[in-house]
Amino acid sequence: MNPVRAVVALGSNLDGPQERVRLAFAEVGALPSTRLLARSALYRTAPVGFLDQPAFINACALVETALGPRELLDGLLAIERRHGRERGVPNGPRTLDLDIVLYGDLLLHEHGLTLPHPRAHERAFVLAPLLDVWPDAIIPGRGAAASFREAVRDQAIERLPDTP
Numbered sequence: 257m258n259p260v261r262a263v264v265a266l267g268s269n270l271d272g273p274q275e276r277v278r279l280a281f282a283e284v285g286a287l288p289s290t291r292l293l294a295r296s297a298l299y300r301t302a303p304v305g306f307l308d309q310p311a312f313i314n315a316c317a318l319v320e321t322a323l324g325p326r327e328l329l330d331g332l333l334a335i336e337r338r339h340g341r342e343r344g345v346p347n348g349p350r351t352l353d354l355d356i357v358l359y360g361d362l363l364l365h366e367h368g369l370t371l372p373h374p375r376a377h378e379r380a381f382v383l384a385p386l387l388d389v390w391p392d393a394i395i396p397g398r399g400a401a402a403s404f405r406e407a408v409r410d411q412a413i414e415r416l417p418d419t420p
Contacts, residue, residue, distance in 0.1 A: 259284045260360040261293070263390060264332065265373070267353040267380050268339075274298060276339060276352055277361070284354070285336075287331040296385030300414040304379070309349040313416075314384035316352070316357065325359045326338035329369055335350055335409050351406040357382060361396045372396055377404040380411035 264284055268276045277298060296316045302408025303309050321328055339352035357373045364371040372395050374378035376382045386393055386401055393401040 257324065259289075259291075259320045259322050260362075262319050262321055262325075262328060262359045262384055263357040263388070264319060264328075265353075265357050265376075265385070266315045266317060267355075267381070268351060269303070269312040269351050270351045271309045271340070273310075277313050277315050280339070280352055280354065281315070281336060284317050284319060284334045286330070287319075287321070287323065287328070287335075288331050290328070290331075291320045292316040292317055293320055294389040296388035297418060298416040299381060299384055300416060301381040302412050304381075305318065309370055312381065313384060314381040316382070316389050318389035325356065325362065325364060325369060325371060328359070329356060357386060358390075358393060358395065361394070363396050369378045372398070377401070378408065380408040382411045384413055384415070 266277045266280050271294045281295045301312050301314050303312060336352050336354055341351050355373055357376045359371045362371050375397055378400050381399060383404055395401050
């Protein structure tokens with residue numbers, strides 16, 4: 257399989273979320289047949305859905321991978337498990353959340369995997385870091401990611417200072 261550019265969203269709000277997301281960047285880039293091309297800034301955002309929880313740290317990684325979309329997802333889920341991810345309350349607190357946002361120009365809907373991520377264009381916490389790593393990204397079936405920035409401008413998001 258030829259390498260494909262993919263975007264992975266990273267999020268955490270438990271157990272040292274900033275450091276956890278920073279570690280996860282390296283783990284995503286270390287997946288087989290995968291190379292980390294760019295990492296976004298870290299962003300602090302309010303929770304969505306289940307509100308009684310700490311703020312999230314969100315980011316995106318741009319990777320080049322020869323893994324298929326399901327193989328990539330399986331690798332991401334394994335990283336989540338190593339970080340102690342437990343799936344309880346939908347949209348609830350989590351040690352680490354990794355989602356494939358874009359996988360090249362692929363449109364896919366199968367059990368447990370929809371590409372592009374169906375709500376990416378509605379969430380500032382995905383769009384801001386996505387545009388950091390891929391400013392001219394196209395969301396298949398929707399258009400330029402940058403064209404959705406205005407629609408999410410009222411969502412609270414804070415870019416954190418860059419740190420090594």
